[in-house]
Amino acid sequence: MSKFQGMFRIVTYSLSVVLITFLLSNSAAAQDGEKLFKANCASCHKINKKLIGPALAGVQERWEDQEALYAWIKNSQDYLKKNPDDSYAQELFIEYNKSVMTAQAVSDAEIGAILDYISNPPADKVAPVAVAASDTDSAPAEDYSTYWLLGLVLILVIVAKILSGVRGSLEQVKLHAEGKDIPEPRGPLAALKDWVIQNKRYTVLIVIVILASFSVKGWFVLKGIGVYQGYAPEQPIKFSHKIHAGENAIECAYCHHSAYKGKNAGIPSVNVCMNCHKGISEGKVDGPVEIAKIYDAAGWDADEQAYTGVEKPIKWIRIHNLPDFAYFNHSQHVVVGKQKCETCHGEVSEYGYPMKQYSELTMGWCIDCHRETSVAMEGNEYYTKIHKELLERYKDEKIEAFTVEHIGGLECAKCHY
Numbered sequence: 001m002s003k004f005q006g007m008f009r010i011v012t013y014s015l016s017v018v019l020i021t022f023l024l025s026n027s028a029a030a031q032d033g034e035k036l037f038k039a040n041c042a043s044c045h046k047i048n049k050k051l052i053g054p055a056l057a058g059v060q061e062r063w064e065d066q067e068a069l070y071a072w073i074k075n076s077q078d079y080l081k082k083n084p085d086d087s088y089a090q091e092l093f094i095e096y097n098k099s100v101m102t103a104q105a106v107s108d109a110e111i112g113a114i115l116d117y118i119s120n121p122p123a124d125k126v127a128p129v130a131v132a133a134s135d136t137d138s139a140p141a142e143d144y145s146t147y148w149l150l151g152l153v154l155i156l157v158i159v160a161k162i163l164s165g166v167r168g169s170l171e172q173v174k175l176h177a178e179g180k181d182i183p184e185p186r187g188p189l190a191a192l193k194d195w196v197i198q199n200k201r202y203t204v205l206i207v208i209v210i211l212a213s214f215s216v217k218g219w220f221v222l223k224g225i226g227v228y229q230g231y232a233p234e235q236p237i238k239f240s241h242k243i244h245a246g247e248n249a250i251e252c253a254y255c256h257h258s259a260y261k262g263k264n265a266g267i268p269s270v271n272v273c274m275n276c277h278k279g280i281s282e283g284k285v286d287g288p289v290e291i292a293k294i295y296d297a298a299g300w301d302a303d304e305q306a307y308t309g310v311e312k313p314i315k316w317i318r319i320h321n322l323p324d325f326a327y328f329n330h331s332q333h334v335v336v337g338k339q340k341c342e343t344c345h346g347e348v349s350e351y352g353y354p355m356k357q358y359s360e361l362t363m364g365w366c367i368d369c370h371r372e373t374s375v376a377m378e379g380n381e382y383y384t385k386i387h388k389e390l391l392e393r394y395k396d397e398k399i400e401a402f403t404v405e406h407i408g409g410l411e412c413a414k415c416h417y
């Protein structure tokens with residue numbers, strides 16, 4: 001192996017190591033920031049939209065003094081007390097109706113990661129649209145990681161190309177110095193072939209990395225299409241089912257009464273919360289902070305005990321979300337089919353904040369239950385006629401308990417328009 005080839009190899013290896021480490025470390029830091037933001041800030045802030053607090057996009061430009069910004073994030077109330085002359089901060093507090101930004105237990109490094117994430121948010125993988133007590137459907141946003149992978153491959157190809165160009169010129173210089181003829185320049189394909197032959201081990205490595213990334217990704221894509229079991233997004237208010245449906249034994253129907261009447265179970269409006277929270281202004285877990293957000297949404301001035309008339313709907317993040325082409329009706333299952341909420345949603349009264357999706361919500365999940373669950377027909381007027389017909393039709397097979405399958409629960413058109 002010539003000296004040049006050896007050098008070339010070292011340069012290629014180290015450059016790609018640097019490149020890959022750079023890409024990996026960069027995305028790891030971005031992820032930390034995202035996690036920290038979601039865990040600590042997302043209940044009150046969005047990046048591009050006002051929530052309880054201001055939209056945080058461009059916040060570093062709004063604060064001249066970065067140290068002050070860090071101090072603010074750690075303890076905004078303390079900052080306001082110590083800096084009565086910071087008119088920007090003082091006015092911001094007043095503009096936001098003196099809603100308190102709670103002290104944040106985050107280190108300087110963590111704040112740095114959060115601010116990085118804010119100024120550079122990655123495309124959301126799962127981006128449910130916020131809805132307020134409605135059933136607007138949302139499609140998960142596109143997954144951009146494939147583009148990233150293609151980008152990475154492209155960059156590697158370009159780097160290889162540049163390096164092979166450099167090597168070509170180096171070799172020409174060498175040949176020239178040795179007084180030999182300089183060969184004709186060759187086409188890119190022939191050059192690539194040469195390069196592959198001379199760098200077999202390196203080529204194998206690249207191919208393995210590319211194949212592995214695609215197959216890992218492919219596996220997750222196939223397995224995970226539209227399956228969000230366990231999905232538990234942060235919500236604008238830390239609402240706990242455990243406190244309400246569990247400890248205080250409030251019935252599901254108090255808040256989700258439409259589940260018994262129609263297709264959607266619905267999310268209660270803020271007025272339903274106010275039925276009780278006019279009187280309950282502090283919680284055991286979060287004190288007044290979370291309930292203050294209810295007042296803010298309802299336009300309730302707790303000092304004056306009066307409505308201001310300025311309402312802001314609470315933007316609950318929708319958790320369960322069947323695609324548009326599938327039809328599911330709550331009352332059909334809960335009232336007619338006598339299914340318990342818990343069968344499909346788990347022990348909701350034991351779930352603290354945040355609420356999560358318990359079942360898969362895949363077609364297989366619906367079908368399995370329809371195959372296994374028998375329909376309580378006797379004594380149900382709705383079924384008197386159908387029951388007779390079914391008994392007649394299946395009398396030879398001596399089937400007595402009819403499942404949802406027997407009443408047509410596996411027919412495509414029942415679930416797909």
Ligand code: HEC
Nearest residue numbers: 040041044052053054059073092093096098099101102104
């Ligand atoms: C309980 C709600 C709440 C939480 C949690 C919260 N904030 Fe805030 N934040 C606010 C409010 C409200 C304001 C507006 C000023 C005020 O009323 O105190 C604000 C203001 C800010 C500002 C100033 C914005 C501007 O436009 O200058 C920054 C920066 C900020 N928050 C960052 C954060 C970060 C970072 C986190 C997470 C570590 C966080 N906040 C968590 C409620 C919150």
Ligand code: HEC
Nearest residue numbers: 239244245250251252255316318319320341345348349355
């Ligand atoms: C005091 C009112 C209240 C009661 C009582 C209550 N819920 Fe809820 N429920 C809510 C609110 C508010 C949300 C939206 C916030 C969230 O997802 O945490 C919600 C969300 C849900 C969701 C997820 C909705 C989505 O976005 O997909 C399910 C499922 C649910 N509730 C089931 C139940 C069941 C089952 C019970 C009874 C055991 C119950 N709830 C009792 C208020 C209530």
Ligand code: HEC
Nearest residue numbers: 237238239248250268272273276283284285286287290291
């Ligand atoms: C039927 C009465 C009732 C309704 C309706 C109700 N709550 Fe509550 N809520 C309570 C009780 C009781 C507590 C417990 C207070 C305590 O911790 O002492 C509570 C506590 C809370 C807390 C504080 C948790 C903590 O410990 O920090 C939040 C936040 C809250 N509720 C949000 C809501 C929201 C949002 C709604 C409307 C979707 C709602 N509540 C509707 C009765 C109700």
Ligand code: HEC
Nearest residue numbers: 252256259264265266320321322328333334339340341344
């Ligand atoms: C047979 C299974 C099943 C049962 C039983 C069931 N749900 Fe659901 N629930 C679902 C499915 C599936 C969705 C998603 C619907 C969609 O996205 O269109 C859902 C969605 C919800 C939502 C989100 C908002 C909405 O209207 O879609 C709430 C809240 C909810 N269920 C509450 C309840 C409550 C309360 C009960 C009991 C009274 C109950 N569910 C019983 C399967 C069930």
Ligand code: HEC
Nearest residue numbers: 327328332336337343366369373375404407408409414415
């Ligand atoms: C826990 C069991 C269970 C699950 C899970 C379930 N179902 Fe059902 N489903 C039933 C029962 C029981 C009935 C019969 C109701 C009745 O008596 O009409 C039914 C009936 C139906 C019907 C009416 C069938 C007919 O012939 O009238 C449709 C449509 C339906 N389900 C759709 C769905 C969809 C879509 C899903 C999944 C998102 C689903 N179901 C999940 C138990 C279930």
Ligand code: HEC
Nearest residue numbers: 226322323326361362363366367370409410411412414415
């Ligand atoms: C009991 C209700 C139900 C019945 C019956 C049903 N489907 Fe589905 N189907 C669903 C649900 C719910 C989804 C969405 C699942 C998801 O998002 O993962 C779905 C999804 C699909 C999809 C999209 C691919 C996928 O798996 O996500 C196709 C295609 C489909 N169904 C075809 C059919 C055909 C063909 C039939 C009749 C043989 C049928 N379905 C019967 C509930 C049903």
